[in-house]
Structure formats: structure tokens, C-alpha cells
Amino acid sequence: MEVAFENRGGELLVELIGELDHHAAKGIGQKIDFEICIRRPASVCLDFGKLAFMDSSGLAVIMGRRRTCMEIGIPICLTGVSGSIRKVLLMSGIQKYIKMKEYNYESR
Amino acid sequence: MKADNVIRMQVESRSCNEGFARVAVAAVAAQLDPTLEEVSEIKTAVSEAVTNSIVHGYGDTIGMIYITVKRIGRKIQVVIRDKGKGIEDIERAREPLYTTSTGGERSGMGFTIMETFSDRLRVSSRPGRGTRVTLEKTIYGKDDPR
Ligand SMILES: Nc1ncnc2c1ncn2[C@@H]1O[C@H](COP(=O)(O)OP(=O)(O)OP(=O)(O)O)[C@@H](O)[C@H]1O
Ligand SMILES: [Mg+2]
Numbered sequence A: 001m002e003v004a005f006e007n008r009g010g011e012l013l014v015e016l017i018g019e020l021d022h023h024a025a026k027g028i029g030q031k032i033d034f035e036i037c038i039r040r041p042a043s044v045c046l047d048f049g050k051l052a053f054m055d056s057s058g059l060a061v062i063m064g065r066r067r068t069c070m071e072i073g074i075p076i077c078l079t080g081v082s083g084s085i086r087k088v089l090l091m092s093g094i095q096k097y098i099k100m101k102e103y104n105y106e107s108r
Numbered sequence B: 001m002k003a004d005n006v007i008r009m010q011v012e013s014r015s016c017n018e019g020f021a022r023v024a025v026a027a028v029a030a031q032l033d034p035t036l037e038e039v040s041e042i043k044t045a046v047s048e049a050v051t052n053s054i055v056h057g058y059g060d061t062i063g064m065i066y067i068t069v070k071r072i073g074r075k076i077q078v079v080i081r082d083k084g085k086g087i088e089d090i091e092r093a094r095e096p097l098y099t100t101s102t103g104g105e106r107s108g109m110g111f112t113i114m115e116t117f118s119d120r121l122r123v124s125s126r127p128g129r130g131t132r133v134t135l136e137k138t139i140y141g142k143d144d145p146r
Helices: A028-039 A056-072 A083-092 B015-030 B038-059 B110-116
Strands: A002-008 A013-018 A042-052 A075-078 A100-101 B005-012 B064-072 B075-082 B120-126 B130-138
Touching: A002 A028, A013 A028, A013 A056, A028 A056, A042 A056, A042 A083, A042 B038, A056 A075, A056 A083, A056 B038, A083 B038, A100 B064, B005 B015, B015 B038, B015 B064, B015 B075, B038 B064, B038 B075, B038 B110, B038 B130, B110 B120
Parallel strands: A013 A042, A042 A075, A075 A100
Antiparallel strands: A002 A013, B005 B064, B064 B075, B075 B130, B120 B130
């Protein structure tokens, strides 16, 4: 899988692209944390719109980034979540800890 | 009942092989003109079982994972088997959010996902001998009148 980073007026948009399984999860968290640390955004948004697959390995990647953001005191949210990925997220109850935003299509 | 199609594969417990198991089950499901949702659900369930064999069954060692995908009418049956360390208490392992992993890399949702994304989940295991997970899902397909 790939990750693309984009600055959206202070918010760091992290686009997850491809398949996020246990294999892909290795190293992805560190890669995102690194960008957060050097870019110092006001907030972070993980974008699932281009993610074709995700299993439980993705949950730990999300919770880990939540921890990173909490440590430096910035908010984090999820966007572009649909289909079976949405079901996996809701099953885990992650929405109690991280805000899920609807896509803002105009900004894309 | 006799299967209409069978794929058997055997992969080493390396994380780079997780995708192969998903492709195999997707290929068999494709013969039933499934909805996108049906395909991604069964792929996710299979991915959970294979990841468990790699992460928990074999851990830091490399062993074989035996995967059988069968189509019987509109039903897909997938068996994922390892000869790893096995599960002491299966009932407990199947509880949502239960995990024996401590590094924060797992969240204990694998079995819950397998259960939700299939029609039937059977788990049998013997400590020190290995684990067998059987998943069944009926593919109603795009033409399903329901
Ligand atoms: N093939 C296996 N061999 C040995 N132990 C297993 C196996 N599969 C599952 N387990 C045990 O069952 C527990 C629960 O599994 P489950 O997949 O639900 O959660 P997890 O793998 O810990 O976390 P997640 O799947 O969310 O990443 C595991 O923590 C592990 O102790
Ligand atoms: Mg698991």
C-alpha cells in the first residue's frame, strides 16, 4: 500500500491507498508519525477513500496515530470510510474515540 | 455434499502471503457473480484467520498454513489451518476485544470480524498442535431478489 500526505490549510490529510493488512501495517504507522512530527500540523485527518481493503490490522494503525496526536495535543479524524471498512470500524467501537467525518467533496 | 470447485493452497507463514489467500477466495467467489460487499466481507474474514496463524500460531517461527477454498452451490467454505501453538481457551479467544498480544499492534477483533462477515464460523484447536478455522458464507450475488 501507499500513503500520500497533503497539507490542507494546516490540516495534514493522510491518504491511505491500496490494501491495509498486517503485512502493509508494518512500518505505516511510523511513516505517518514521522510526517506528523516534521510537518507539525494543527490537525490530522486519515482518508480511507482510496483504501480498497482493510482488516483488523488497520485498527491498531488508527489507534496508534490517535495516541501520537494526543501526545502532541492535536485532533485527529477519519474520512472517506465506507463499505466493509466502515463495518469493521463500527464493530470495534472506534467511533467512540475518533471522529468520523463525511467526505467534503468540494474540497477534493 | 460434493464441491463444485476446490482450491487448495499451502503458504509459508510470511505476512507477504496474506494477500494470496484473499485472492484465492475472491476468485472462487467471483464465479457466483457476488456483490462488492460480499467479496470484501469474505476476503476480510479470510485475512483475519490467515493473519492469526502467522501472528499467533507461528509467531517468530515460520510454518505452513493450509488453506482450502470450496464452492458448494452458492456456498463458499474456507478452511484455514496451522500447526502452530494452538489456543488454550477458544471461547475466551472469540470474545470481542480479547487479545493475548501486548504490543498494541492487535485489537482483539479478528474473530468478531470473522463471525460478522460469515454465516458460520467454527474454530477447533489443540494447544501445541495447531488451529483450524472454518468459515462459510452463502453468496447471494447481484441478482438476489431479496
Ligand atoms: N491461529 C491461532 N493460533 C494461536 N492462537 C490464536 C490463533 N488465532 C487466534 N488466536 C488467539 O486468539 C486471540 C484472539 O484472536 P483475534 O483474531 O480475535 O484477536 P487478535 O488477533 O489478538 O487481534 P486482531 O485480530 O484484532 O488484530 C489472539 O490474541 C490469540 O491469543
Ligand atoms: Mg487476529
